[in-house]
Structures are given as structure tokens and as C-alpha cells.
Amino acid sequence: MSAAAKSESVIRDIGLAPEGRLKIEWVQAHMPVLNRIREKFEKEQPFKGLKVAISLHLEAKTAYLAKVVKAGGAEVAITGSNPLSTQDDVCAALVEDGITVFAKYNPDPQEYKELLIKTLETKPDLIIDDGGDLVTILHSERRDLLPNIRGGAEETTTGILRLKAMEKEGSLQFPMVAVNDAFCKYLFDNRYGTGQSVWDGINRTTNLVVAGKTVVVVGYGWCGKGVAMRAKGLGANVIVTEVDAIKAVEAYMDGFRVMPMMEAAKIGDYFVTVTGNRDVIRGEHYKVMKDGAILSNAGHFDVEVNKPELAALSSEVRTVRRNIEEYRLKDGRSIYVLAEGRLVNLAAGDGHPAEIMDMTFALQAMSLQYVNERYKEIGSKVVNVPYELDEQVARLKLESLGIGIDTLTDEQKAYLDSWTEH
Ligand SMILES: NC(=O)c1ccc[n+]([C@@H]2O[C@H](COP(=O)([O-])OP(=O)(O)OC[C@H]3O[C@@H](n4cnc5c(N)ncnc54)[C@H](O)[C@@H]3O)[C@@H](O)[C@H]2O)c1
Numbered sequence: 001m002s003a004a005a006k007s008e009s010v011i012r013d014i015g016l017a018p019e020g021r022l023k024i025e026w027v028q029a030h031m032p033v034l035n036r037i038r039e040k041f042e043k044e045q046p047f048k049g050l051k052v053a054i055s056l057h058l059e060a061k062t063a064y065l066a067k068v069v070k071a072g073g074a075e076v077a078i079t080g081s082n083p084l085s086t087q088d089d090v091c092a093a094l095v096e097d098g099i100t101v102f103a104k105y106n107p108d109p110q111e112y113k114e115l116l117i118k119t120l121e122t123k124p125d126l127i128i129d130d131g132g133d134l135v136t137i138l139h140s141e142r143r144d145l146l147p148n149i150r151g152g153a154e155e156t157t158t159g160i161l162r163l164k165a166m167e168k169e170g171s172l173q174f175p176m177v178a179v180n181d182a183f184c185k186y187l188f189d190n191r192y193g194t195g196q197s198v199w200d201g202i203n204r205t206t207n208l209v210v211a212g213k214t215v216v217v218v219g220y221g222w223c224g225k226g227v228a229m230r231a232k233g234l235g236a237n238v239i240v241t242e243v244d245a246i247k248a249v250e251a252y253m254d255g256f257r258v259m260p261m262m263e264a265a266k267i268g269d270y271f272v273t274v275t276g277n278r279d280v281i282r283g284e285h286y287k288v289m290k291d292g293a294i295l296s297n298a299g300h301f302d303v304e305v306n307k308p309e310l311a312a313l314s315s316e317v318r319t320v321r322r323n324i325e326e327y328r329l330k331d332g333r334s335i336y337v338l339a340e341g342r343l344v345n346l347a348a349g350d351g352h353p354a355e356i357m358d359m360t361f362a363l364q365a366m367s368l369q370y371v372n373e374r375y376k377e378i379g380s381k382v383v384n385v386p387y388e389l390d391e392q393v394a395r396l397k398l399e400s401l402g403i404g405i406d407t408l409t410d411e412q413k414a415y416l417d418s419w420t421e422h
């Protein structure tokens with residue numbers, strides 16, 4: 001254990017390390033692409049002499065990514081990206097492995113912010129962010145830490161939307177790679193990862209049946225498609241609500257009922273928001289919901305389900321089971337909110353499956369190396385993961401699965417490039 005990591009870290013309990021270590025070993029065994037990158041990093045040491053700050057959901061897969069970045073020569077400091085997704089045993093194991101950790105499960109909002117700031121006070125050269133928490137602090141109250149930063153990589157849809165808004169108004173001060181927009185990210189992580197882990201989180205939390213129930217999926221983007229597809233597989237009647245006409249037609253053609261939230265609110269048993277927007281379920285909807293409706297969010301912050309408006313309609317709010325709050329309405333109905341309206345798959349579950357995060361985090365590791373090598377020429381921009389890196393992740397994934405694919409012959413290449421050949 002590095003003495004610095006141990007003395008500087010802020011975690012719940014170092015004694016939890018053995019359990020955390022087992023969790024990390026389990027996922028490592030199911031992350032073959034990232035294992036290959038770790039071997040390469042060990043040889044090439046791309047981050048030698050550099051400091052990296054990471055803010056991601058601090059569970060076992062993330063911990064393994066931090067170890068891979070460290071294996072590449074970096075000094076790593078890490079914090080969470082949601083107060084409820086940090087796992088204390090994993091934090092302890094990382095500290096024992098020489099990584100400086102500033103994270104605890106369920107800190108109060110002020111401490112959560114302080115932990116993010118402490119991570120940045122390690123004066124990183126490179127950052128990995130999820131949802132823009134680090135970037136926001138660097139561009140507001142801690143601008144003093146900006147000059148050191150070479151660049152970084154952003155994990156999620158909403159984070160990238162925010163970075164692009166900053167780029168547009170000219171306020172972004174360093175390059176960021178939009179990891180979410182790589183094919184090997186959103187096609188698998190947002191769709192199949194969210195699709196599976198959301199139902200894992202809901203089912204282990206509620207212990208109730210899904211078959212035969214009506215599930216309302218709010219937003220039919222990449223995450224919504226996964227959540228709706230898996231709800232259908234569990235035997236639910238699935239309704240999709242949207243604001244985008246094209247996505248609504250897509251949901252309809254995929255076999256789902258599409259209607260405005262005001263109508264869906266009356267018939268849903270489960271509601272899952274995956275929009276990245278705010279107030280998508282709000283007061284007017286609660287007024288018409290069935291007694292016993294279960295609300296959860298897997299999009300961004302805890303604002304997709306408007307909790308203050310629900311509280312205003314309630315006479316009592318009580319925890320009825322771990323991660324389930326009952327809002328007892330003044331008219332006698334009950335509406336249940338899972339995981340305080342924070343990401344249900346991470347706050348009430350273990351997040352996406354390891355084989356999915358294998359690809360996402362392989363992209364993160366490669367993107368960090370890419371931005372470190374090119375930060376001067378890129379400038380203060382949001383850039384995509386280069387296609388070659390994206391394809392490399394897919395090829396390594398196929399290789400790990402023992403799946404081969406065909407190669408174009410020269411004649412086929414010429415045919416595809418031509419407009420005269422028949
Ligand atoms: N829980 C997770 O593990 C996880 C994983 C990946 C992404 N995310 C987050 O989930 C959110 C969605 O990501 P995505 O990749 O699916 O984004 P996306 O842009 O592909 O989809 C979002 C969809 O929500 C729709 N929408 C917006 N406002 C709406 C409203 N009021 N009612 C109904 N629909 C509305 C949009 O039209 C869009 O189709 C983002 O905040 C992202 O950061 C979470």
C-alpha cells in the first residue's frame with residue numbers, strides 16, 4: 001500500500017478491503033479487453049509521471065479501470081459520480097492498491113462536493129469525468145486548477161451535451177473526448193447495459209413481479225430502447241412516452257404503445273425515466289396515477305422525477321424497504337420512489353454488467369492516452385473517439401469471444417467503391 005494513498009484518502013473503512021478486493025477480482029476476470037489494454041499499458045507506460053483524476057460510479061469495474069490507468073504509470077486519485085453508487089469496500093481495496101480515494105457511500109451534498117474538490121486538488125494532468133462534475137468545478141470555483149489540465153474524457157450522454165454547450169459559448173478550457181458517442185459505448189452500454197441493469201436494480205429492490213404489469217418507459221433514446229426491450233422480455237405491457245416524433249415512430253414500429261405522459265400516468269404500474277431531462281414526471285401526473293405506482297430513474301440527476309411536487313401532495317414520506325420510499329398522498333393513495341430518484345441501476349444495484357463496462361472502459365483508457373498524446377493539436381474542443389480505436393475495441397471483444405468475421409476481397413472493395421460496376 002502506498003503511504004500517500006493511505007494518509008490522504010477519505011473513505012469509510014479500510015477494514016472493508018478484503019471484500020472489495022474479491023469484487024474487483026471477479027469483474028477483472030470478465031473484462032478481457034481491458035485486460036489486454038492493461039498489459040499494453042504495463043509495457044508502454046503512457047501515463048508515466050502524470051496525475052489522473054477520475055470521477056465515475058465507484059464500484060468494482062470502475063476500480064479496475066483506475067488500476068489499469070495506474071498500471072500505465074499514472075498517479076491516480078478517484079471519487080464517485082453519484083452519492084449512492086459508491087461502494088465502501090471497493091474504495092478500501094483501491095486504497096490498499098495505492099490509489100488515492102476520496103469517496104464514501106451516501107455523503108451529504110456538501111461532503112460529496114468536497115470530495116470532488118479534494119480529488120481535483122491533487123492537481124491532475126488528465127481527468128475522466130461522468131456527467132461533468134469535475135469539469136464544472138474546474139470551470140467555476142476552482143479555475144486556479146485549470147492550467148495544469150491537459151484534457152480528459154467524458155463518460156455519458158448528458159455530460160457531453162453540457163461540454164458541447166460550453167464549447168459553443170467558448171468557455172471550455174481543454175479538450176475532452178466524447179466517449180459516450182463511440183459505437184462501442186452507446187450501442188452496448190446505454191442499450192444493453194442499461195436494459196439489463198435497470199431491471200436488475202428494480203427487481204432486487206422491489207421483489208415484485210413484472211410480467212403482466214404495465215411499464216412506462218419515458219424517453220426512447222439508447223437507454224430507453226434497452227429498458228423497453230428488457231421489460232417486454234419480462235412479460236410487461238410496455239408504453240413509451242417521447243417528445244421526439246421520430247423516436248416515437250421508432251418505438252411504435254418496435255411494437256410499443258406510444259402516448260403522452262398524461263395518459264400513460266393513469267395506467268402505469270412501473271415508470272422508468274431515461275431522458276436526461278427534468279420534471280418528466282411531475283405534479284399533474286401524480287394526481288392521476290394508480291395507487292401503488294412505482295417510479296424510478298435511470299437517466300441523469302434526481303430531477304427527472306419531480307420529488308418536491310410529489311412531497312407537496314403527500315401527508316407522509318417513509319422508507320418501507322431499502323431503497324424504497326413510500327409517498328403517502330393526502331387522498332390515501334401511495335406512490336413509491338426507488339433509490340431517491342437517483343440512477344436505479346447504480347444506486348439500487350451494481351451497475352452495468354462487467355462484460356459491457358469492459359468495452360466502455362477500454363474506450364476510456366484508450367481515449368485518455370489519445371488526448372494525452374494530442375491535447376496540444378486538439379485544443380479546447382469536444383472530439384469523438386477516433387473510429388480506429390472504436391473498431392479496435394470491437395475486434396478485441398470479438399477475439400475474446402472467439403468469434404471471427406469475414407474480410408472484404410479486393411474485388412468486393414472495388415465493387416463497393418464503384419458506381420459503374422453491376
Ligand atoms: N443509468 C445508466 O447507467 C445510464 C447509462 C447511459 C446513459 N445514461 C443517462 O441516461 C440519459 C439518457 O441517455 P441516452 O443515451 O438514452 O440519451 P438519448 O439522447 O439517446 O435519449 C434521451 C431521449 O429522451 C427523450 N426525452 C427528452 N425529454 C423527454 C420528455 N420530457 N419526455 C419523454 N422523452 C423525453 C429524448 O427525445 C430522447 O429520445 C442521459 O442522461 C444519460 O447520461 C444513464
Ligand SMILES: N[C@@H](CCSC[C@H]1O[C@@H](n2cnc3c(=O)[nH]cnc32)[C@H](O)[C@@H]1O)C(=O)O
Nearest residue numbers: 057081082130131155156300301350351352
Ligand atoms: N453523475 C450522473 C451521471 C449519469 S451516469 C450514467 C453513466 O453511468 C455509467 N455506468 C453504468 N453502469 C456503470 C457501472 O457499473 N460502473 C461505472 N459506470 C457505470 C454509464 O456508462 C453511463 O454513461 C448521475 O449519477 O446522476
